[in-house]
Amino acid sequence: MERFGSKVIKFYMPLVLYLVFLLFPFYWMANTVFKSDIELYDLELNPLYIHNPTFDNVVHLFTQTIFLKWMWNTFFVAILATIISLAASLLAAYAIQRLQFKTSGPTGVAIFLGYLVPQTILFIPLAHIIFKLRLWDSLWSLVLTYPTFLIPFCTWLLMGYFKSIPKEMEECAMIDGTSRINIFRKIILPLCLPGILSAGIFCFTLSWNEFIYALAFISATTSKTVPIGLVTELVRGDVYHWGPLMAGALCASVPVALVYSFFVEHYVAGMTGALKE
Amino acid sequence: MDAVATVEQEIRPTLRRRFSAALENPTFLGFLFVAPAELLLLIFLAYPLLLGLWLGLTDTIVGRDGNFIGFQNYISLVHDSTFWLTVFNTFLYTVVAVFVKLVLGVGLAVVLNRDFKGKGLMRAIVLLPWIIPTALSAICFWWLYDSTFSGISWTLIKLGFIDHRINFLGDAWNARFSLIVANVWRGIPFFTIGLLAGLQTIDPDLYEAAEIDGAGSWARFRKITLPLLMPLLTVVTVFSTIWTFADFQLVWVITRGGPGGATHIFGTLSFQRAMSGGHFGEGAAISNFMLPILVACVFIAFVFLRKED
Numbered sequence: 347m348e349r350f351g352s353k354v355i356k357f358y359m360p361l362v363l364y365l366v367f368l369l370f371p372f373y374w375m376a377n378t379v380f381k382s383d384i385e386l387y388d389l390e391l392n393p394l395y396i397h398n399p400t401f402d403n404v405v406h407l408f409t410q411t412i413f414l415k416w417m418w419n420t421f422f423v424a425i426l427a428t429i430i431s432l433a434a435s436l437l438a439a440y441a442i443q444r445l446q447f448k449t450s451g452p453t454g455v456a457i458f459l460g461y462l463v464p465q466t467i468l469f470i471p472l473a474h475i476i477f478k479l480r481l482w483d484s485l486w487s488l489v490l491t492y493p494t495f496l497i498p499f500c501t502w503l504l505m506g507y508f509k510s511i512p513k514e515m516e517e518c519a520m521i522d523g524t525s526r527i528n529i530f531r532k533i534i535l536p537l538c539l540p541g542i543l544s545a546g547i548f549c550f551t552l553s554w555n556e557f558i559y560a561l562a563f564i565s566a567t568t569s570k571t572v573p574i575g576l577v578t579e580l581v582r583g584d585v586y587h588w589g590p591l592m593a594g595a596l597c598a599s600v601p602v603a604l605v606y607s608f609f610v611e612h613y614v615a616g617m618t619g620a621l622k623e
Numbered sequence: 624m625d626a627v628a629t630v631e632q633e634i635r636p637t638l639r640r641r642f643s644a645a646l647e648n649p650t651f652l653g654f655l656f657v658a659p660a661e662l663l664l665l666i667f668l669a670y671p672l673l674l675g676l677w678l679g680l681t682d683t684i685v686g687r688d689g690n691f692i693g694f695q696n697y698i699s700l701v702h703d704s705t706f707w708l709t710v711f712n713t714f715l716y717t718v719v720a721v722f723v724k725l726v727l728g729v730g731l732a733v734v735l736n737r738d739f740k741g742k743g744l745m746r747a748i749v750l751l752p753w754i755i756p757t758a759l760s761a762i763c764f765w766w767l768y769d770s771t772f773s774g775i776s777w778t779l780i781k782l783g784f785i786d787h788r789i790n791f792l793g794d795a796w797n798a799r800f801s802l803i804v805a806n807v808w809r810g811i812p813f814f815t816i817g818l819l820a821g822l823q824t825i826d827p828d829l830y831e832a833a834e835i836d837g838a839g840s841w842a843r844f845r846k847i848t849l850p851l852l853m854p855l856l857t858v859v860t861v862f863s864t865i866w867t868f869a870d871f872q873l874v875w876v877i878t879r880g881g882p883g884g885a886t887h888i889f890g891t892l893s894f895q896r897a898m899s900g901g902h903f904g905e906g907a908a909i910s911n912f913m914l915p916i917l918v919a920c921v922f923i924a925f926v927f928l929r930k931e932d
Binding site: 356357360361364365367368369371372374375377378386387389392393394430433434435437438440441442445446447448450453457459460462463464465466467468469470471472473474475477490491493494497498501525526527551554555557558561562572573574576577586588591592594595598599602603606607610613614 | 643646647649650652653654655656657659660661663664667668669670671672674675678683685686727730731734735737739743745746747748749750751752754755756757758759760762763764766767769771772774777778808811812816820840865866868869870871872875876889890893894897898903906907910911913914917920921
């Protein structure tokens with residue numbers, strides 16, 4: 347009995363407190379989505395409970411705003427940025443980790459340092475460049491700039507994977523006369539598929555979540571990404587459409603949550619692997 | 624004609640052969656492989672970083688090149704009370720949020736670091752705030768902090784802790800702490816999951832031995848867990864410090880730097896001056912104030928990690 351009591355204090359109680367703290371905002375979000383405006387702005391009702399569930403807010407989101415267009419924009423940018431970053435990172439990580447050319451060490455460190463430069467410092471000069479390149483309001487401005495924060499991280503993550511592949515495999519293939527390109531294509535790539543998957547998930551979710559570049563470079567309603575569209579278009583002056591806003595936040599989180607739930611183990615492995623390096 | 628054709632035929636294979644021979648040279652192939660990543664980073668990362676330093680010394684406005692004006696942007700900022708409030712806010716935000724995240728993150732990692740049913744599920748749930756797009760969870764906090772309809776106010780009133788609604792975002796100090804809570808909420812998972820991996824590598828025998836020696840759970844945590852976790856703890860803290868210091872979206876979405884500029888941090892103030900106001904030069908100067916701190920963070924991390932090696 348004594349031991350059970352101590353387990354409650356040391357384990358269950360803190361766990362429940364943490365869960366309430368971490369999950370309450372999600373509950374509040376979901377709770378708002380399915381309420382009517384009348385219920386939402388009634389101060390007498392218990393706000394933690396839905397009295398008359400309704401889909402009005404979701405319907406409003408999909409019919410009164412171009413939410414689907416924003417979703418598509420975000421998806422388009424995220425996929426392209428992911429492909430570009432993955433390709434560049436794979437080649438770079440392999441070269442740095444395995445080819446051991448003259449400046450491979452410093453190159454690795456330089457690319458990693460790129461990861462530590464926050465977007466908050468870069469967005470003003472980048473906006474200047476984007477303007478000069480006439481990419482303002484174009485989704486391509488995002489496709490081109492997102493890899494700057496994706497590549498450093500991916501390269502670092504993939505270097506860890508390449509390290510784990512035994513060198514002997516390459517050496518054997520080389521003795522058999524396989525060219526380096528083919529070694530990379532036919533031996534290395536298939537072996538580090540889990541690493542590529544982790545890196546891809548990171549790229550996709552990071553691109554999906556990006557905010558400041560999209561806010562700075564895009565102002566046309568039809569070219570906005572989901573987070574920007576919701577924050578800037580559903581709040582007009584003092585009129586807040588809380589219901590549709592929460593519906594949008596919930597719906598836009600779904601793709602990321604789905605990708606994540608399928609690959610949780612890869613995600614955690616990638617995160618901890620990158621930290622340990 | 625014929626002669627040219629045969630010469631071409633002779634040259635082509637040798638060129639190709641030379642190229643494939645070059646591909647076997649690790650240095651050549653290395654440079655070739657690194658080139659795409661390096662080019663992208665040079666054009667869209669290194670160049671903007673330098674351009675930002677230059678823009679800070681000019682009176683550039685959006686869409687037009689400016690003139691060199693020396694340190695005028697910096698001088699006017701030093702005389703700008705909003706700027707000093709921003710400096711204060713940024714440090715308050717960073718120090719308090721990182722410290723709380725560290726304590727709560729370590730706490731949750733220790734709680735989760737035992738075998739129980741549904742451990743995997745719990746870990747997945749814990750990561751949720753980190754996964755969900757920050758702008759979207761920020762919208763949720765914004766609504767949660769509504770001065771009239773907040774569920775927090777309602778609950779606290781019903782429980783009898785307070786007798787009037789909390790004005791979360793209308794009061795400067797309330798707004799600052801509301802932002803810190805939102806930041807902590809988002810950042811805990813990073814600490815927890817990062818440290819959990821480290822905790823799992825600690826040999827359980829150490830704890831057993833300490834227990835036999837009569838060490839309590841607090842002593843075991845301080846004498847075994849903390850020292851062994853130190854390297855990982857440093858990395859995680861440095862990363863979190865950089866991100867918190869250079870934060871933007873949480874503050875932008877929840878308060879826009881309000882009320883009356885009381886919650887601006889470097890990121891939001893520079894965005895407001897540069898994008899909303901069009902003064903790229905001044906905005907760049909504000910961002911550049913972040914550089915020394917970031918460089919210091921990176922330097923500390925490097926020195927510390929070298930020592931560990």
